[in-house]
Amino acid sequence: AQKVTQAQTEISVVEKEDVTLDCVYETRDTTYYLFWYKQPPSGELVFLIRRNSFDEQNEISGRYSWNFQKSTSSFNFTITASQVVDSAVYFCALSEVTRGRDDKIIFGKGTRLHILP
Amino acid sequence: DAGITQSPRHKVTETGTPVTLRCHQTENHRYMYWYRQDPGHGLRLIHYSYGVKDTDKGEVSDGYSVSRSKTEDFLLTLESATSSQTSVYFCAITVGADYEQYFGPGTRLTVT
Numbered sequence: 001a002q003k004v005t006q007a008q009t010e011i012s013v014v015e016k017e018d019v020t021l022d023c024v025y026e027t028r029d030t031t032y033y034l035f036w037y038k039q040p041p042s043g044e045l046v047f048l049i050r051r052n053s054f055d056e057q058n059e060i061s062g063r064y065s066w067n068f069q070k071s072t073s074s075f076n077f078t079i080t081a082s083q084v085v086d087s088a089v090y091f092c093a094l095s096e097v098t099r100g101r102d103d104k105i106i107f108g109k110g111t112r113l114h115i116l117p
Numbered sequence: 118d119a120g121i122t123q124s125p126r127h128k129v130t131e132t133g134t135p136v137t138l139r140c141h142q143t144e145n146h147r148y149m150y151w152y153r154q155d156p157g158h159g160l161r162l163i164h165y166s167y168g169v170k171d172t173d174k175g176e177v178s179d180g181y182s183v184s185r186s187k188t189e190d191f192l193l194t195l196e197s198a199t200s201s202q203t204s205v206y207f208c209a210i211t212v213g214a215d216y217e218q219y220f221g222p223g224t225r226l227t228v229t
Contacts, residue, residue: 035218037220043205043222043223044220044222044223045160045207045209045220045223047217047218047219047220050217091159091160093160104150104162104165104175104176105150105162105218106162106176107152107159107160107161108159109157109158109159110159
């Protein structure tokens with residue numbers, strides 16, 4: 001069965017520090033997708049990234065970077081030089097792709113990140 | 118912005134009453150989803166749809182039903198609302214070959 005674990009319930013860091021949000025997943029499939037979403041205090045869910053299971057290259061987008069390691073079933077998210085606007089709840093998610101149909105996405109419980117000025 | 122709207126955005130209702138939430142999309146996407154978000158649980162899938170009249174249950178489907186008679190609309194119905202269904206409900210769609218999932222703005226439902 002699919003499972004996503006975000007062990008860090010809440011993290012607080014001072015602005016400009018780097019911070020890493022952990023995500024560990026479980027799946028029986030060899031083909032799957034991993035996602036990160038941001039939910040700011042305003043409540044909307046913002047898509048950040050999708051990776052498929054065949055692409056283990058790390059990705060960088062501005063101050064954001066993602067480290068995908070199949071060997072440890074992890075898909076960690078790092079914010080470099082954090083800013084107050086990064087304060088949000090961040091969700092990691094997993095989807096298995098089976099029988100050619102879109103499969104449901106399973107979310108972790110989220111990590112609440114506080115960036116202190 | 119993937120053209121997703123939800124209505125109503127806020128609703129307070131009494132236990133035992135039926136409630137229908139609407140998700141509307143403007144870009145003809147095939148796959149649509151309903152999630153609920155509760156503290157300590159993250160987002161949990163209620164129901165999803167692969168197309169018109171083609172739906173399936175998610176992990177927390179008890180007490181909910183859905184309908185999709187048109188591509189653009191995905192309705193979530195609480196047949197007889199209970200206090201445990203107080204939650205924020207999000208609709209989502211899957212876009213394109215990159216399988217990116219985008220969410221609507223959410224509906225905050227309170228069952229008293």
